[in-house]
Amino acid sequence: AAKSDSDSGYRLYDANLKDPRAERRALEGALRSAHENRELELFYQPILDIATNRMWGCEALVRWKHPTKGMILPLQFITAAEESGLIGPIGDWILEEACRTAMTWPLPLAVAVNLSPVQFRSRDVFASVRQALDASGLPARRLILEITESVRLTEEATATLRRLKALGVSIALDDFGTGYASMSYLSSFPFDKIKIDQSFVRAMMDSPDSRAIIKATISLANDLKMSTTAEGVETEEQLAALRQAGASQAQGYLIAKPMPRDAIAAFIAEAQNAQQGMRDDQAPAR
Ligand code: C2E
Ligand code: MG
Ligand code: MG
Ligand code: MG
Secondary structure, three states: OOOOHHHHHHHOOOOOOOOHHHHHHHHHHHHHHHHHOOOEEEEEEEEEEOOOOEEEEEEEEEEEEEOOOEEEOHHHOHHHHHHHOOHHHHHHHHHHHHHHHHHOOOOOOEEEEEOOHHHHHHOOHHHHHHHHHHHHOOOHHHEEEEEOOOOOOOHHHHHHHHHHHHHOOEEEEEEEOOOOOHHHHHHOOOOOEEEEOHHHHHHOOOOHHHHHHHHHHHHHHHHOOOEEEEOOOOOHHHHHHHHHHOOOEEOOOOOOOOEOHHHHHHHHHHHHHHHHHHHHHHOOOO
């Protein structure tokens, strides 16, 4: 039977290949040359500070600009990158590229970078992050690292996260509420931020249960001195409800879709102008 689209990477290179392992090798080979040929590119999605209505930061999201297949999304190749070990060098490149790009922005906004569990197992993540900060000159406080429950919080991983926090980097728990052990996970490390998964946001206007889960998550985060970002915000109604519920930040197509490096610089410059305008309007006449 044909595999579904959600079977990710396998679909990309299955055209003439019957053996799944051969397919996977073909994908890995293509990914290796993609990295070498600089076909990977970071897009950036704005994150809004709900209380002030100003830009808070951006999340870096990797894309593969394939010369013949067009743009390939991360869910189709991250697993192959992880299984082949390529996520090591690719992940290091993503960290440094995101930090360098954030240094070029007209406002000193935060940049969030996703980390794979494999980077924790096979890589000195601390060294990679410090290298990215040193090479780019980005102040550590502007960097947020996003991890999911798929990162096993062993003693070693927790120690690494603590060292990163000591550097000034923030740690966010991504896709909160979708894993098997969200509560125990939350208790095993002092995260700075919880990202509320988009599945709850998508359901919130129709489902009182989803609204209740969002409210409880925000209240829990507040008690634990963590901030909250709601993901997948697509409508004004959702944003208003999230503001009412006390979420700190919003991210989603309502604010903007992920965009390339040049477009995000223009987007931030425009936000800067708008914010400058606001400040001038509010300044007392002299
Ligand atoms: P994530 O970290 O939870 O990223 C949010 C995903 O939601 C992104 O998908 C983004 O494009 C999408 N999104 C944002 N706003 C909306 C919205 O309003 N509606 C809908 N329907 N979707 C929205 P994307 O870029 O395809 O990335 C998917 C996942 O791939 C990410 O989920 C993250 O887990 C992983 N990923 C992306 N970039 C990287 C990376 O550089 N390194 C690693 N290790 N993983 C990455
Ligand atoms: Mg993320
Ligand atoms: Mg997420
Ligand atoms: Mg996700």
